[in-house]
């Protein structure tokens with residue numbers, strides 16, 4: 001039964017050998033067996049990018065149950081930025097596990113919850129007085145940001161963007177742009193959600209140079225004419241869009257939207273769930289254009305793989321709701337809080353914002369070289385360790401999701417774990433752990449080059 005136990009090997013984490021190694025075809029026999037059990041026992045709605053089962057992971061590799069070692073360009077969707085089983089995360093979470101596992105922060109609170117909120121106040125943009133709430137998932141953080149903004153403003157409308165992604169709960173499905181797979185068949189969706197254009201330079205009809213100005217003007221016009229700024233509680237935006245295709249909004253667009261929000265008492269919410277915690281080369285992607293959001297939502301990279309998420313923002317907004325109006329049984333679980341403190345310790349100690357910039361300095365020029373060589377690459381974009389290529393039919397901007405799926409499959413077969421994304425399903429994204437070695441990055445890019453060549 002226990003196809004996965006392997007007592008002869010050492011543990012994962014930072015000590016795992018940092019190399020790609022294929023000892024079976026992908027997937028191997030043990031993964032196939034487990035996949036048959038998964039198909040029988042797990043709901044079909046829970047898909048998997050690669051049909052291999054993990055045994056250990058650490059640094060820049062994931063080892064599967066057949067002993068194959070894959071280069072990790074996904075970080076479990078931007079979560080294990082500090083690496084899997086990072087030393088400080090394991091040390092602190094283990095110590096906490098031995099003390100207590102749960103009391104419920106709403107019953108008898110504990111210091112680590114407060115400490116995480118203090119860190120969030122220090123690390124998020126702006127030096128105003130801030131407070132936080134801790135929850136379990138990114139979607140729950142976004143839900144709470146909307147609750148808080150509505151309570152504070154006594155308004156209902158929420159403005160979101162084309163290509164935006166904010167989660168899979170009922171409200172966050174409404175906030176998310178893409179139908180398939182996130183929304184299809186799951187309606188009806190929450191009301192009072194309004195979608196406006198995103199400044200997507202590569203696809204802006206008026207050209208990339210006019211994108212910021214024209215898109216901002218359209219957003220302001222739509223909110224003013226169709227929603228009413230005075231009815232708008234919040235504008236929710238990802239400073240770099242994740243599931244929508246790693247779109248970097250044209251420079252100047254976000255500051256203009258933030259200014260409009262400020263002028264009209266609208267709560268400006270930066271959804272930094274994917275872009276936050278060092279990923280883009282700064283602690284938060286909002287910093288790049290000097291944005292100071294009223295509220296910031298965080299999750300993914302915050303706790304080295306344990307489930308934790310937060311809303312952090314201006315104290316007067318965060319304090320609007322009555323006592324008992326916010327919370328949840330598990331929100332800010334003590335083990336997850338300990339892990340977050342370990343992850344933040346690691347980010348500081350290893351200067352992971354600098355490390356993310358270094359990764360970008362390797363990835364972006366090499367991807368630009370690949371774009372010159374392979375006309376299927378229409379656009380290369382991103383910042384730090386959040387970068388992507390958009391694939392199109394050569395000579396056009398017509399999205400090519402079939403080529404994208406083929407490239408990803410070819411990479412997977414060679415032991416490179418990459419993820420695809422984008423509204424049109426034609427984006428290959430690179431989200432390596434920030435502790436990955438340069439040699440693995442280069443090797444991964446060589447595999448990608450080969451996959452593009454064999455298209």
Ligand SMILES: *Cc1c(COP(=O)(O)O)cnc(C)c1O
Nearest residue numbers: 137138139165166167242273274
């Ligand atoms: C992943 C993600 C979410 C949802 O987070 P979950 O933890 O999956 O609920 C929300 N917003 C953005 C930008 C994300 O990338």
